[in-house]
Amino acid sequence: MEKGKIAAFGEKDIMLIFKSAGVDVFPVSGNANVPEMENHLKTLVSEGYSIIFMTETIAGKLDRLIKYYSGKITPSIVVIPGPGRSSQYAIRELRRAIIKAVGADVMAEEKTGIK
Amino acid sequence: MIQNINATRMELLRLKKRLQLAVRGHKLLKDKRDELMRMLLEIIDEVKELRLLVEKEFRSILEKFVLAKARIGPYQVEQELLMPSKKISVMAGQKNMMSVRVPQFKREVSGDIIPFGYLNTSGDIDIALDRFDKFIEKLLILAEKEKAVQLMATEIEETRRRVNALEYKLIPNLQETIKFITVKLDENERSTTVRLMKVKDIVRSH
Numbered sequence: 001m002e003k004g005k006i007a008a009f010g011e012k013d014i015m016l017i018f019k020s021a022g023v024d025v026f027p028v029s030g031n032a033n034v035p036e037m038e039n040h041l042k043t044l045v046s047e048g049y050s051i052i053f054m055t056e057t058i059a060g061k062l063d064r065l066i067k068y069y070s071g072k073i074t075p076s077i078v079v080i081p082g083p084g085r086s087s088q089y090a091i092r093e094l095r096r097a098i099i100k101a102v103g104a105d106v107m108a109e110e111k112t113g114i115k
Numbered sequence: 116m117i118q119n120i121n122a123t124r125m126e127l128l129r130l131k132k133r134l135q136l137a138v139r140g141h142k143l144l145k146d147k148r149d150e151l152m153r154m155l156l157e158i159i160d161e162v163k164e165l166r167l168l169v170e171k172e173f174r175s176i177l178e179k180f181v182l183a184k185a186r187i188g189p190y191q192v193e194q195e196l197l198m199p200s201k202k203i204s205v206m207a208g209q210k211n212m213m214s215v216r217v218p219q220f221k222r223e224v225s226g227d228i229i230p231f232g233y234l235n236t237s238g239d240i241d242i243a244l245d246r247f248d249k250f251i252e253k254l255l256i257l258a259e260k261e262k263a264v265q266l267m268a269t270e271i272e273e274t275r276r277r278v279n280a281l282e283y284k285l286i287p288n289l290q291e292t293i294k295f296i297t298v299k300l301d302e303n304e305r306s307t308t309v310r311l312m313k314v315k316d317i318v319r320s321h
Contacts, residue, residue: 004207004220017180020196020244021251022203022224050207051220051258070265073209073216076258081170081177090166094159094264101155101268103275 004050004074009041010058011083018053034061041065050074055082056089070097116291122299130296134289141281148274151213155267162260169250169257176246183239195236201226201248205255215270217263220255 008018008025015025052075059079079090184192206221
């Protein structure tokens with residue numbers, strides 16, 4: 001077991017609550033551009049953060065990088081709901097993983113009503 | 116069939132050994148795939164439920180927090196939370212599940228989540244922070260489980276490809292080549308026998 005750090009990456013409002021819990025926070029303003037955020041995330045990973053919380057709004061923009069990291073053991077990127085309406089990013093991502101593994105969408109039963 | 120093959124006994128023995136190995140590997144990989152799939156299906160519901168719960172709870176905490184912030188003013192809240200007294204870190208380990216390494220986190224916390232005096236803040240913010248404190252445990256579990264799902268999904272896909280490649284490509288290929296060599300060698304043997312008979316006939320007629 002080795003020591004890991006936790007980071008939170010997202011809108012300032014949400015970061016405040018994470019900060020109070022002792023998580024290292026990295027607020028991002030809403031109009032930051034994508035390459036900038038990607039670099040930021042890469043630095044966080046290279047600094048050894050093993051869990052990174054990220055808001056949905058930002059995760060949507062950094063989709064490519066998140067997919068890249070999803071195949072690696074570290075970091076674990078956890079997408080949390082951001083301000084505004086939920087985009088169901090995490091659920092979609094979960095569903096994608098299942099389709100990849102099983103070859104069929106086993107979570108789709110809700111839509112069809114068959115269980 | 117494998118191209119450019121020498122129809123010799125040595126080659127035949129070599130191929131037979133390879134086929135044996137391929138069949139054994141195929142069986143093992145198939146077992147691995149099935150077991151991984153079973154484990155994935157087992158945790159998938161768990162992860163989904165946890166995810167939905169986390170999203171719901173986080174929203175309600177956030178709502179409470181934002182309301183509290185609105186009541187006492189954003190500037191004040193920022194001031195109060197400027198120096199958090201709580202420290203959180205995780206011990207990250209690894210667990211081996213069917214050769215898939217998945218992370219395991221154990222949290223280490225120190226200090227209290229409420230870093231401020233009660234004088235200038237409203238009770239709502241205390242409640243929100245307190246709830247968040249308990250909530251973070253769930254987030255860590257979610258981090259662990261979601262990662263496990265992703266890693267297992269990747270591994271299953273890889274294993275499935277290997278199984279299919281063995282089953283539909285390598286094994287039939289080897290079988291066909293072995294058959295080809297066997298037939299060829301048998302044919303050679305027959306032609307040798309016939310030739311010998313012929314030669315004997317010629318010799319006898321003289």
